[in-house]
Amino acid sequence: MGPPRPGGPTRTGAGRPPRRRLPGRARRRPDPGLDGRHQRVLGDLYWPQGEAERAAEAYLSGRCEAEAHAKAGEAAHNQALRALATAFVGPHRADDELDLAQQLLAALDLRATTINAAIASLIRDAGSPALDDRVRALRTELDVAGLTLEAAVAFHQVVLDDHEALSATIARLREHTSDGTYAYCLVRACSLWKGSLSDVDHLADR
Structure with missing residues (x-):
């Protein structure tokens, strides 16, 4: 068996042209979207x-x-x-x-x-008389009440036009945020969905 031809393939790949690596191909991450x-x-x-x-x-x-x-x-x-x-x-x-x-x-x-x-x-089911019991049961299950649950409670209170209870919910929302801005946005959004409670701005300022 004669020697390999110049430039021909060998077991070690000698003479093989180097493989080009496309930029970013080796560690390409999937698009999270x-x-x-x-x-x-x-x-x-x-x-x-x-x-x-x-x-x-x-x-x-x-x-x-x-x-x-x-x-x-x-x-x-x-x-x-x-x-x-x-x-x-x-x-x-x-x-x-x-x-x-x-x-x-x-x-x-x-x-x-x-x-x-x-x-x-x-x-x-916002506005249902039995909703308060369901909220309490869910709070018991959760380690922390969380913003989403409090937003649901706020929406329920907006539907009922229960200003006193809504003020208490706003206070809880503020406890979960660094300032009152996000709490205000959630409650304001609830009033927009309901289309009422025009004095929600006053309640949020308390």
């Missing part, structure tokens, strides 16, 4: 500003993206939050969204998402 997370972040920005419809659309896009990439958990996250956003717009619209959220959660163990779905049902 591809599996629905980016859309979920957008929804989380929209609804506290009173843009529940835009939030619901973002969560829908997020769920569809997650389903397309077989991300069951992310799909459930987006759907529970879509139910929450839709509940602010109209209780009847929220029914189907909550049903779908429960279906997606049935085979999963996602505590935070299950709680979001429960809060969505509270918002859907």
Whole structure:
């Protein structure tokens, strides 16, 4: 067996032209928007500003993206939050969204998402006499009440025009934020969804 031809292949690859490495190819990270997370972040920005419809659309896009990439958990996250956003717009619209959220959660163990779905049902039922008991039960389950639950409570109180209770909820919201700005935005958003309670600005200043 004669020597290898000049430039020909050998076991060690001698003579083989070097492989070009495309910039960024070796450590390319997946785009977080591809599996629905980016859309979920957008929804989380929209609804506290009173843009529940835009939030619901973002969560829908997020769920569809997650389903397309077989991300069951992310799909459930987006759907529970879509139910929450839709509940602010109209209780009847929220029914189907909550049903779908429960279906997606049935085979999963996602505590935070299950709680979001429960809060969505509270918002859907805002004004119901039994809601206070359900809120207390959910607070018992949670380590910390959280902004989303307090926003649901505020919406319930706006529906009832219960200014005294709303003032107490605003105080709790402020405890969860560095200043009163975010608390004010949430309560103001609740008044916009309800379309009433014109003196919410005065309540938020207390």
